[in-house]
Amino acid sequence: MSEWYLDVFYEESKERYDLALDQESRISIRETSNIRFSVSVKDTEFHKFGKPYVVISDIPVEFKFSHYNGGYRVFESIDSLESHSSRYFYNFFGESEISLFFEHTSNTHSSHTVNILARRANAKLANEMLNHITSKLDDAISICFSRSKLSVGFDDSQKFNFSRLDIIQNAITYLSKSLPTFMREHKYNWKPEMEMTERGQPTGPDSVHWVLNNLDKLTPASVDEANLVYNNRGYRLDALPKESIVKEWDVFENQVLHTFLYNMMLFLIDIKEQYNVETLSHGDGIVDLEYVRFDHTMRNFAQMALTHKVNQIDSLMMDIEQLKRVFKSKLPASLIPGIQPRVTSYVARHPHYRNTFELIEKCYKAPSPSFEGTSLLLGLKNLSIVYEMSTLILLHESIKKCFDVELTEQAYREHAEYHPFGGVQKERPQGEVNNYFRFKSSLFLVELFYEPKIYPFSHNSSIGDLVDTSNSRRNEYGLHHFCPDFVLKIQSQQWAKPATVILDCKYKDESKIKQYDIDALTRKYLLNIHQVNSSGRLGVSPVSLLLLLFPHARSLKAVRTVAPKHCLDGEYPLLPQSSAILVKPTEVELLDTHLSAFIKVMNEEAKIVPTDM
Missing domain, CATH: 3.40.91 (Restriction Endonuclease)
Structure with missing residues (x-):
C-alpha cells in the first residue's frame, strides 16, 4: 500500500533507510543530523487513507505533496534540508520512536525505535539535570503527579488525594500512632471459658453439663479426699471443670484490622516482585569522539526511581509486620477473606476505629500504583x-x-x-x-x-x-x-x-x-x-x-x-x-x-x- 523512507544527512554524508522493512539493527542518528521523511502512497489508496504524517515521540511532522512516481503519490516532510527545523532530533537523546499515521485512520501504520546520539556537552548537562531530578525524586513525583496537598481528613468530601501506596502509608502511620489507644480501648465480648483443675467448681451450666456427661469417671472417696459431693456422697475426679468470664477479641472490628494488615502485606509483596529491576552493568556506548548513546543512562535513572520505590515498600512492609505481631499478641482475631470495614455502633463511638476504618476503605478502593516517577524519567527524551x-x-x-x-x-x-x-x-x-x-x-x-x-x-x-x-x-x-x-x-x-x-x-x-x-x-x-x-x-x-x-x-x-x-x-x-x-x-x-x-x-x-x- 505504501513505502516510507528515512533520509539522514550529516555533513557530507547521506544514508537512506527503508522503514517499510524490518531493520537488522536499530538505526542510530546523530542529534544534529538533518532529516527527511518520504512516504509513497498508491494513488488508488490515497482517497481511503488520506495524507500521511509522522510523529516523533509526541511531536507531529507535517508532510507536503512532492510528485507522482509510477502510480504512487510521493509526500515529503515539509521542512527544507537546509533549515535548522529539519533537525527533528536536535536536543533529543536516548531512544525515540517514530510512527507513521494517515489522516483518515486512527491506528499507527508503522513504527520504529531509533537511537539518538547526543553531543557530549549535552550528555554531560543532561546527566547533571537527571541527577538533580533523581536526587529530588520524591519532590519531583509530588510536584508532577500528586494531587492537591489536602489534609488527610476522614469525611466523604475528601476523595482520594494520594496514590494507593500513599494511602496505605497513611493508614499504617495512623495505626502505629494510635496503637496505645487500641491497646487501651478496643472491642471485645465477654464469653464463658471452662478450664480443668483439681479444685474446680462446676457451678455453671457448661461445667455441670460436663460432669453429668462424665459420671463414669467418678470414684467414691472419703470426705477428706472428695472434691465432688453428689446426693450427700463424696466422689472424686482427677480434674474438675471451672468456669470463668474472659475477654473475646475475635470480633468483627478486630477481624477487619487483622485482615487488612494481611492483605496489604500480600499486596506490597506482589508489587515489589512486579517492579523488581535488575542492575544494569553496561554503560553508555561511545560512538565517536563527539557523540554518545544515552539510552543506558536513562535506564539507570529509571532503575534508581524504581529502587527508591522498592526501598519505600520495604520500610512499609517492616511497619506492617510489626503491627501484625502486636495485634496478634494483644488483640488476636481471625482472618476473614473478603471482609470489608463497616461502621458498627462501637466503631461510630470510637474515633480511632472510625478513622482507621475509613482509611482502610480508601486503601481497598484506590487504584494500584503505576510508578509514574519512572514514566517521568523515561519520558524525558x-x-x-x-x-x-x-x-x-x-x-x-x-x-x-x-x-x-x-x-x-x-x-x-x-x-x-x-x-x-x-x-x-x-x-x-x-x-x-x-x-x-x-x-x-x-x-x-x-x-x-x-x-x-x-x-x-x-x-x-x-x-x-x-x-x-x-x-x-x-x-x-x-x-x-x-x-x-x-x-x-x-x-x-x-x-x-x-x-x-x-x-x-x-x-x-x-x-x-x-x-x-x-x-x-x-x-x-x-x-x-x-x-x-x-x-x-x-x-x-x-x-x-x-x-x-x-x-x-x-x-x-x-x-x-x-x-x-x-x-x-x-x-x-x-x-x-x-x-x-x-x-x-x-x-x-x-x-x-x-x-x-x-x-x-x-x-x-x-x-x-x-x-x-
Whole structure:
C-alpha cells in the first residue's frame, strides 16, 4: 500500500533507510543530523487513507505533496534540508520512536525505535539535570503527579488525594500512632471459658453439663479426699471443670484490622516482585569522539526511581509486620477473606476505629500504583523537556525560599480558548504532569502556572485574565495564543495590586539568547500580554518582569536589556524589565537573587505615597 523512507544527512554524508522493512539493527542518528521523511502512497489508496504524517515521540511532522512516481503519490516532510527545523532530533537523546499515521485512520501504520546520539556537552548537562531530578525524586513525583496537598481528613468530601501506596502509608502511620489507644480501648465480648483443675467448681451450666456427661469417671472417696459431693456422697475426679468470664477479641472490628494488615502485606509483596529491576552493568556506548548513546543512562535513572520505590515498600512492609505481631499478641482475631470495614455502633463511638476504618476503605478502593516517577524519567527524551522539569523543581524551591511560603494546592488544569486564563481543573490524564501550583503565607499568595495558554481578548475573557494582544490571527490549528513555560501571579498584603512574572526556558547558551530570543520575547511577553481589569477592559500591563532561563554559559551568566545600574541586582533597579540568566541545578543563585530583588523593588514601590498635585 505504501513505502516510507528515512533520509539522514550529516555533513557530507547521506544514508537512506527503508522503514517499510524490518531493520537488522536499530538505526542510530546523530542529534544534529538533518532529516527527511518520504512516504509513497498508491494513488488508488490515497482517497481511503488520506495524507500521511509522522510523529516523533509526541511531536507531529507535517508532510507536503512532492510528485507522482509510477502510480504512487510521493509526500515529503515539509521542512527544507537546509533549515535548522529539519533537525527533528536536535536536543533529543536516548531512544525515540517514530510512527507513521494517515489522516483518515486512527491506528499507527508503522513504527520504529531509533537511537539518538547526543553531543557530549549535552550528555554531560543532561546527566547533571537527571541527577538533580533523581536526587529530588520524591519532590519531583509530588510536584508532577500528586494531587492537591489536602489534609488527610476522614469525611466523604475528601476523595482520594494520594496514590494507593500513599494511602496505605497513611493508614499504617495512623495505626502505629494510635496503637496505645487500641491497646487501651478496643472491642471485645465477654464469653464463658471452662478450664480443668483439681479444685474446680462446676457451678455453671457448661461445667455441670460436663460432669453429668462424665459420671463414669467418678470414684467414691472419703470426705477428706472428695472434691465432688453428689446426693450427700463424696466422689472424686482427677480434674474438675471451672468456669470463668474472659475477654473475646475475635470480633468483627478486630477481624477487619487483622485482615487488612494481611492483605496489604500480600499486596506490597506482589508489587515489589512486579517492579523488581535488575542492575544494569553496561554503560553508555561511545560512538565517536563527539557523540554518545544515552539510552543506558536513562535506564539507570529509571532503575534508581524504581529502587527508591522498592526501598519505600520495604520500610512499609517492616511497619506492617510489626503491627501484625502486636495485634496478634494483644488483640488476636481471625482472618476473614473478603471482609470489608463497616461502621458498627462501637466503631461510630470510637474515633480511632472510625478513622482507621475509613482509611482502610480508601486503601481497598484506590487504584494500584503505576510508578509514574519512572514514566517521568523515561519520558524525558528531549533536553528541553529535561531542562523544564529540572527548572520546575528549582523554581518550587526558590519560591518557597524567597517568598517564605508553603505549597498549599497543586492540580492539573485544562486550557482552551473558551476557558478563563489558568484553565479549568480536571482529573489529571495518565502521563501528564500537574500544571498549577498555589503557595501561601500570611503575607504572600503566589500562583505558579506551568505552560499556561494565553489567548486574545474575547467575549470569553474574564476579569483578571491575561490576554494576548499581539497582531496575530487564527490558523488551521485554532486561535493564536502565547504559551510561556511559567507564569507567576503574586499578591502581597503590602502591595496595592498583584504583579506578574513570566519565566521561559531556553535550552541555549547566552550568545544564542542575545542574538535570537531576548528582543523577540520582550516584545512578545513584556509588551503584548495585558490583563482584563475590573471594568472588563484592558489597561496597564501587569507583567513586571520577564526572565529567560538558560543552562549553557560560555562567557556570561546574564543577558541584560537595561543599563547595569538599572538591573534588578543593580544600584537603581527598575520594573518592568527583561533579563536572561543562567539557571541549572548547580547554578541557582541568580534565580534566587532576581526573585528576592523583585520583591524588594515592589516593596519599595508600595512605600511611595502619591501626593496631590
